[in-house]
Amino acid sequence: MGTTQLLFWFLSILAIxxxxxxxxxxxPVHSVLWLIVVFVAISGHYILLDAQFLAIVNLIVYAGAIMVLFLFVFMLMNLNADTEPQKNRxxxxxGVVTGGALLLVLVAALKKADLKAQMAEMGKGDIGLIHNLGLVLFKDYVVPFEISSVLFLSAMVGVVVIGKKAEEDKTTLGSQKYGG
Incomplete structure (x- = not known):
């Protein structure tokens, strides 16, 4: 068994x-932390498939930003066992019937799939490399890329303007209220 296969099986077992x-x-906080472990294992699979860009984006966006957002929401919810509503029978x-139906659909879909004909090439080719993605992005799609960057810039300026206007309105209301 080679190193690649050993890493694949380790990452697969870790993800499952x-x-x-x-x-x-x-x-729920432990669930979020275990979900981060799953995302790291999936990023390892992306690296094994020579898709480094997807691996890095998966780590930054999902394991970083989304999980921090989940933790923030869970901390704001103040979950206690005493205040948790009891679920009806x-x-x-x-829930069990719905989960069983979903499992039935997944099994039926996997039954029709021909997995042996769909083997992924590992360690061959350069499809997922960041260099090739950059070449395609800046040669073929440079105009849409620049338009989207101008759109994001205008959205940020709009947020700042709206935020300042709301702050000025509060100040004006406060001075009128107190006779200023």
């Missing part, structure tokens, strides 16, 4: 174990 722990963890039964 992390996904199971995401679902079974009682504490019919809701639990509906």
């Amino acid at each position: 174990l992390g996904a199971i722990l995401v679902v079974t963890s009682k504490n 019919w809701l639990k039964i509906a």
Whole structure:
């Protein structure tokens, strides 16, 4: 067994174990931390497939920004076992039936898939390299790329203008209220 296969199996087991722990963890913060482990394992798979750009974007966007947002929301929710509403028995039964139906659809879809004909090439080619992505982006799609950057810049300027206007309105209302 080569190093690539060993890494593949390690990352696969890590991703599956992390996904199971995401679902079974009682504490939502622990679920988020296990989800970060799953995202790191998936990024490892992207690296094995020579898709370094996807791996880095997955780590920065999902494991970084989205998980910080989830943790922030969980901390704001102030989840306590005492204040948690008790779920109805019919809701639990509906959840089991819905999950079973989803499992049935997934099994039927995988039954028709020909997995042996769809093997991924590992360590060959240069499709996912950042250099090639940059060449295509700045040769073929340079105009849409620049238009989107101007759009983002105008959106940021708009947010600053709206924020300043709201701040000035508060100041004006405050001075009128207190006779200023």
